[in-house]
Amino acid sequence: MKLKQPWLHGPVSDGLFVLAPPFLCLLAVLFFPDFFQQANQRVSLEAWVVLVLLIDVGHVYSTLFRTYFDKEALQQHRQLFLWAPLAGLIIGILLYSLGSLIFWRVLAYLAVFHFVRQQYGFMQLYSRREVKTNWEHRIDKGMIYAATLYPLLYWHLEGNRNFNWFIAGDFVVLDLPELLPLMTWGYGILIVLFLVKELRFSLKHKSANIPRNLVVTGTAMSWYLGIVHFNGDLVFTLFNVVSHGIPYMALIWFYGRKKKITDTSTVSGKLLKYTFSTAGLFLFLGIIFGLAFLEEGFWDALVWQEHPEAFSFFQFFPAVKDQAFLTLVVPFLAVPQLTHYILDGFIWKVSRDKNLT
Numbered sequence: 001m002k003l004k005q006p007w008l009h010g011p012v013s014d015g016l017f018v019l020a021p022p023f024l025c026l027l028a029v030l031f032f033p034d035f036f037q038q039a040n041q042r043v044s045l046e047a048w049v050v051l052v053l054l055i056d057v058g059h060v061y062s063t064l065f066r067t068y069f070d071k072e073a074l075q076q077h078r079q080l081f082l083w084a085p086l087a088g089l090i091i092g093i094l095l096y097s098l099g100s101l102i103f104w105r106v107l108a109y110l111a112v113f114h115f116v117r118q119q120y121g122f123m124q125l126y127s128r129r130e131v132k133t134n135w136e137h138r139i140d141k142g143m144i145y146a147a148t149l150y151p152l153l154y155w156h157l158e159g160n161r162n163f164n165w166f167i168a169g170d171f172v173v174l175d176l177p178e179l180l181p182l183m184t185w186g187y188g189i190l191i192v193l194f195l196v197k198e199l200r201f202s203l204k205h206k207s208a209n210i211p212r213n214l215v216v217t218g219t220a221m222s223w224y225l226g227i228v229h230f231n232g233d234l235v236f237t238l239f240n241v242v243s244h245g246i247p248y249m250a251l252i253w254f255y256g257r258k259k260k261i262t263d264t265s266t267v268s269g270k271l272l273k274y275t276f277s278t279a280g281l282f283l284f285l286g287i288i289f290g291l292a293f294l295e296e297g298f299w300d301a302l303v304w305q306e307h308p309e310a311f312s313f314f315q316f317f318p319a320v321k322d323q324a325f326l327t328l329v330v331p332f333l334a335v336p337q338l339t340h341y342i343l344d345g346f347i348w349k350v351s352r353d354k355n356l357t
Helices: 011-019 021-031 033-038 045-066 071-076 078-098 100-125 134-158 177-205 210-229 233-262 269-275 281-304 323-333 335-347
Strands: none
Touching (some): 011 210, 011 233, 021 210, 021 233, 033 233, 045 335, 071 078, 078 323, 078 335, 100 210, 100 323, 100 335, 134 210, 177 210, 210 233, 233 269, 233 281, 269 281, 323 335
């Protein structure tokens, strides 16, 4: 039987906003090499606003439309939604009290886990209609994890990267480059196994699962190029943020649209009914971008003091210098991010949600 493509919303919308981002990043780097080479060691203010503030921080707040703004989800997971931010704040304070580097290191590895799991999650979403054997499932799972973990292991083993995840030193560098050939061979063998499996799959079904293969290919390409090949701050930020943030925001939008159309009784009031209409896209983006700007304004004024020209209003707030006060302020400002990491592990369950099937 020929495979029906398992689009989440449609071939055009899925293609543009879920599958294309890593490939568009590559095109940007190839078409504007001088710009990315000149800016290789730093991210300009304009690039930071688009990539970090709007996309990276903005996608964190898009979770609100799948959780706290969704009446049905809030009723089903009330205790989780209540305790997640409180647990994040308490754990954050405890970690920061042990040292700022410990806090940022733990946060960096939580972020890495979140980013890796998202790629596995998208692969699973696009595999939801497939009937696979155990070995086919294991190869798919191994491939998507290898596509993310191989570049990360390269980063840890080789260590000579011109960028950080959050702050300098947040990753533990093992300085064991002699292990890289073995890792590379293992990754190469897994790629060959995946290609053989896909050839067999396409012959059996007289078709290929296009979106699933694009997720795997885009993941492998963006993580390798962004971390291993180019070794530049701007390129890493571009691949890392765009390939993660835009598909996540699109998934939230697709989910809300489908829920609005198929089960209007569960949509939480006029806000979500309008937000997930066609014209409401601007409201959706306006809310998440506005909240992102608000959060980053406080981060910049109270902690970082890196982009005062973008947050002139917030400069009325004095920078926090007292270490004891920072132990409260930094974890508090990180609560939305920590909550996003925690909740994201629970809210996307394909088998439990008709809006994901």
